[in-house]
Amino acid sequence: MTAIETTLADRIDAVLPQTQCGKCGYPGCRPYAEAIGNGEADINQCPPGGAKGIQLLADLLGVDVKPLNPAFGMERPRLVAVINEAECIGCTKCLPPCPTDAILGANKHMHTVITDLCTGCELCVAPCPMNCIAMVQAANPEWTTADAERARLHYQARNRRMARLEAEKAERQLRQKQMLAKLRSAKNSA
Known part of the structure; x- marks a missing residue:
């Protein structure tokens, strides 16, 4: 390019x-x-x-x-996700698809949406096994340039975090393989 x-x-x-x-x-x-x-x-x-x-x-x-x-699709007013916290089982399936980390929660604990970070992408809705996520009209239905820039920054930060976590995981797996190889080598020479 x-x-x-x-x-x-x-x-x-x-x-x-x-x-x-x-x-x-x-x-x-x-x-x-x-x-x-x-x-x-x-x-x-x-x-x-x-x-x-x-x-x-x-x-x-x-x-x-x-x-x-x-x-x-069709053009419509800006939407945001809302989680019915009473029905949320804390499965965390809504967390990975959220492009801006707008959903706050932990395994087996209820989740909530940080509405200022929600882009209204709807990517969290389908993975929810409890159907407790609804899309509702945002308080400010007009998506602004400032909203877009904030979403871009959060999306980029999420991508950096995910890349770092993936690199850390690959490094751990490499260390485990190296340790396993040393143990096998020590066992074979004994």
């Missing part, structure tokens, strides 16, 4: 809502931005961005505005 393509993807990503919902058909806003920049995706695949987002992308890219492609 050239510097120009990276810059274009950065500019496209900057106007996307940063909900990281995947409704566009890509695993997040950045991959969608790269696909638009490479000509692999159209500007009308982001339901959270809606008509305003399509207009911003059209202006940025110098292309015609088009309606949201209904195959990717």
Whole structure:
């Protein structure tokens, strides 16, 4: 990828809502931005961005505005997740899919949503075996540039944390293999 393509993807990503919902058909806003920049995706695949987002992308890219492609969903007011805490069993299945760590909870303890961090992506709803997560209209139904930037920062922080945890896990597994090899070697030489 050239510097120009990276810059274009950065500019496209900057106007996307940063909900990281995947409704566009890509695993997040950045991959969608790269696909638009490479000509692999159209500007009308982001339901959270809606008509305003399509207009911003059209202006940025110098292309015609088009309606949201209904195959990717419908535009609607901003939603946030709410957990019925009385029904939550603390299974933690809602935690991994949350792109911004907006859900607070621990195994076998009730969970709650930090609404200021929730992007309304709905990724936590399907994994919940108790069906105790509902999407409700946010107090502020307008998703702002400040909201998008805050979501981007939390998403990036989550990705750094997940990468660090994965590296730590790989290091532990390597140490265990090395220890096991030493034990086998000591056993064989005895």
